[in-house]
Amino acid sequence: MTNVPTNSDLETTWTFVEPGLKLIIGGGVDDNEGVNPKMYMNVYSAIYNFCITKSSSSGNLAPNSGSQSSLLVGGEIYNKLKGYLSLYVTSLEKNPGETFLEFYVRRWSRFTIGAGILNHVFDYMNRYWIQKERSDGRRDIFDVNTLALLTWKDQLFIPNSEVLIKEILEQIKLQRDNQVVDTAKLATAIKSFVALGIDVNDLKKPNLAVYIDHFETPFLAATKQYYTAESSEYLASHNVIDYMKKAEQRINEEESRETLYLDEHSKKPLTDRLNEALIVAHKQVMYDKFNELLDQNQIDHISKMFGLFNRVQSTLEPLSDLLSDYIKTQGNKAIENLKNDIANDLTKANLPVSGGAILKNVDPKLYIRTLIQVHKTFDGVVTAAFQRNPIFVKALDSACKGYINDNSIAKPSGYKGNSRTPDILAKYSDVLLKKSKDADAVGDMSLDDIMTIFRFLNDKDAFETYYRRLLARRLIHGTSSSEETEEAIVHRLQSENSLEYTSKISKMFQDIRTSHELRTLFKEEASKDAELARAADFEPFILTEMMWPFNHTPNKFQIPTDLEASFLKLQDIYQSKHNGRVLKWQWNLCRGDIRANLSKPGKVPFTFSMTLYQIAICLPFNETDTYTVGNLLELTGLDQVSFTSAIAPLIKFKLFTQEEGSSIEDPNTKITVVKEFKAKKLKINFAALVRGIDNSKEQEEAEKEINDDRKMYLKACIVRIMKTRKSLAHNMLINEVIQQTHQRFSAKIADIKKCVDELVDKEYLARKENQTYDYLA
Known part of the structure; x- marks a missing residue:
């Protein structure tokens, strides 16, 4: 390349490189005219030679200067380039009929390509002189590519930014109005604003000041204005369903524009403006439509409404x-x-x-x-x-x-007690878990139903009480459809609440298993004794008194002589294994089967399922056919109420006859067993016909048990809290008790205060000044 200048003369060098620079930056006859490799190398070599020669010359003149800056040259040619770029940019002109946006995009596209090539052409100056100047604190010196962009920004963009932004926003509005626009030009122009955001103090730091100030701010304002007007106009002539579809469509369109030509920074503020104009401004109209959509089960439309509101979290709570x-x-x-x-x-x-x-x-x-x-x-x-x-x-x-x-x-209206739902749910469980001849009756019932409702109960402790009472009868009377199912629901109740919640129920199952073991021992003994063999199927239940919902009422009932041997043997077996325990017999819960030879000769005897009280009344009739009420009361030891309740079904269904015109409460009334009992079935359950405990009385007992348990639980919570905290203000204690008890029941503040007062009286707590309590160890 013999024609490349090798001396250090600036003017000669510049005269040589200027035609090449013009082609590189896009100043030729044809904007797209390229730079051939030979010209590129000539320009690069000329600039390199100038910088090297000048630096060497400076170094010969001042070998002992000690300043590295004196050895690096580039300022003269940097200023030449700066002036040239400024002159070039200011000389750019639009073509006839060309919009400013079209002119801007056309010239910018070519200029940025040229700026990149120029940056390589002046590579030596960038790497040495410019880098040294910036490291010495010169923030007005830039690499060639940055210099080109700053020149474009100062000389072309800033003076014409209003016109450019106006045309861009007009193009975006046309696109929103469903007209065809050149989105590539929009993307190029908008992305140029990002490129022009240069931080002169730190060239590597992203800076969106130009983009935000000149484009994003007016763009967002125009967007909100456009959609505010459009949405109000659309709603005035369309229904809410159509509007939601329109709003969803508009949001999707704007999200598509985000991808095409907006910077990431604009996505959130654009979303906020869209939400304000399309959703928040008209939320009440959609709220008013919500119930109607639910009435009509319009799931798709409800989902669409949720999709819109889900974009603005503050609108979800009212919905x-x-x-x-x-x-x-x-x-x-x-x-x-x-x-x-x-x-x-x-x-x-x-x-x-x-x-x-x-x-x-x-x-x-x-x-x-x-x-x-x-x-x-x-x-x-x-x-x-x-x-x-x-x-x-x-x-x-x-x-x-x-x-x-x-x-x-x-x-019900005027009712002030606890909700009856726990009671009814317990009865539902009883129907499901009890043996039933009609499989269809429980075919659409399930444990899942029980657990679903259980999760929503406020008074879970009440359900446990009602459920346990009905479970006790199923276990005692052997009416459970499946022991595995019974235990499965207990495990599910336990997992939903706590181990403590089902502690009594779990102990009940443990008692049943212990009773089965006792029965096995009894059968082994019965096999050795002919007198006991008659009651070999005897099944005793040993129940822990505090765990079972049965109140023991001492009475003078006399066990029939036929069963006395079994009764005594059972006591001996149990007390030999558990010395010192007291057995209290619940005679009213006992059941049994007896065979009655009251049918015609040659026919199969009847089997009667009876309560123990009924059995005690029947067995004496093996000796004679007629007794007075007084005789039977004396033989059985029953009180009048229990006797009447037991014998009434036997008289009603004509197993016994009562002396005409007499009262069952008269001790002299004669009761006679029939010679021939008539019934369609051979097995009759008289026990089920006995009038049980009055429902209202049973309800009262259950309510009392619930209230007593709650009182005890509240006291335990208070003591547990105070033992940990030692001293606590009244209101804080109340709040902590409510928090700890909410999983079992909704504690009333008045009940908590009563329990606190009782604990103070019993010296568990001491009341101090300022409504504070201290724990007394």
């Missing part, structure tokens, strides 16, 4: 409140319909209609299935329409707690 209120309303309406059906049935049967009568005649299965159906319906809505969003799952749970615990059957 979830609407859902919760709607579910409560539907739940209460379903129960009200059930209540009306019961009332109609009572009216048809000419029975009085009252809150108590309705509650007494509630079918547990229908009641629980009604609750379940409402939950199932809206659980499906929450899944399909709301994708099980936690806010709406919580709304569903809150609503279900509302209508399950407080409805016109669970808490």
Whole structure:
């Protein structure tokens, strides 16, 4: 390359490289005219030679200067290039009929390519002189590519930015109005604003000042203005469903534009403006439509509404409140319909209609299935329409707690007691878990139903009490359909609450297993004794008194002579294994089968299932056919109430005859056994016909047990808290007790205060000044 200047003369060098620079930067006859390799190398070599020659010359002149800067040359040619770039950019002109946006994009595309090539051409100057100057603190010196961009920004962009931005926003509006625009030009222009954001103090640090100030701010304002106007106009002439579809469409279109030509920085503010204009501004209109969509089960439209509101978290809470209120309303309406059906049935049967009568005649299965159906319906809505969003799952749970615990059957008007739902759920469980001849009757019932309702109960302790009472009867009378199923539900109750929650029930099952072991020992002894062999099928139950819901009432009942040997033997076996334990016999719970030869000769005898009291009344008739009531009372040791309750079914179904015109309460009334008993079945259950405990009395006992247990639990919580905290303010103690007890029941503040006062009286706590309590060890 002999024609490349080798001396250090600036003008000669510049005259040589200028034509090449013009072609590189895009100043030729044809903007797209390229630079051939020979020209590129000539320009590169000329600049390199100038810098090297000049630096060497400077070094010869001052060999001992000690300044490295004196050895690096580039300032003269840097200033030449700076002036040339400024002159070039200011000389650019539009073509006739060309918009400024088209001109800007065309020239920018070519200019940035040239700036990149120039940066390589001046590589030596960049790497040495410019790098040294910037390291010495010269923040007005830049690499060639940055210098070119800054020149473009100062000489072309800043003076014309308003025109350029206006045309860009007009193009975007045209696109929103469904007109075809050149998105490539928009993308190029907008991306140039990012490239022009240069931090002169730190060239490596991203800077979006130009993009934000000149484009993003007016773009966002124009976007909000456009969609505010469009959405209001659209809603004025269309329904809410159409509007939601339109809003969703517009949001998708804007998200597509984000990808095409917006910087990442604009995505969140653009989303916020869209949400404000399309969603927040019209949220009330959509809220007002929500219940109607639920009424019509329009899951797709509800899902679309949720999709819009899910973009603005603050709008979800009011929507979830609407859902919760709607579910409560539907739940209460379903129960009200059930209540009306019961009332109609009572009216048809000419029975009085009252809150108590309705509650007494509630079918547990229908009641629980009604609750379940409402939950199932809206659980499906929450899944399909709301994708099980936690806010709406919580709304569903809150609503279900509302209508399950407080409805016109669970808490009739004027009723101040605990909700009846735990009681009815326990009865539902009893129907499901009890042996049944009609499989279809329990075919649509399941343990899952029990657990679903259980999770929503406020008074879980009440359910445990009612459930345990019914479980006790199933275990004692052997009416459970499956021991495995019984234990399975206990495990599920335990996992839903705590080990302590099912402690009494677990002990009941343990007692049953212990009783089975005792029965085995008894059968072994019975096989050795002919007198005991008659009662070899005897099954005793040894129950822990505090765990079972049976109140022991001492009486003078005399066990029949036929059973006395078995009774004494059982006591001996048990006390030999458990010395010192006291056995209290619950005669009223005992059941047994007796064979009665009261049919025609040659026919199979009857088998009667009876209570022990009924058996005690029947056995004396083996000796003679007639007794007075007084005789039977003396032989059995029964009180009049128990005797009347036991013998009434036997007289009613004509196993015994009563002296005409006499009263069963008269000791002189004669009772005679029939010679021939007539019945269609050979096995008759007289025990089931005995009038049990009055429902109201049983309810009172259950309520008393619940209240006593709660009182004890509250005291235990208070002592546990105070033992840990030592000293605590009154309000803080109340709050902690409520927090610890909420999984079992809803504690009333008045009850907590009573328990605190009792603990103070018993010197567990000491009351101090400022409503503070101290724990007394």
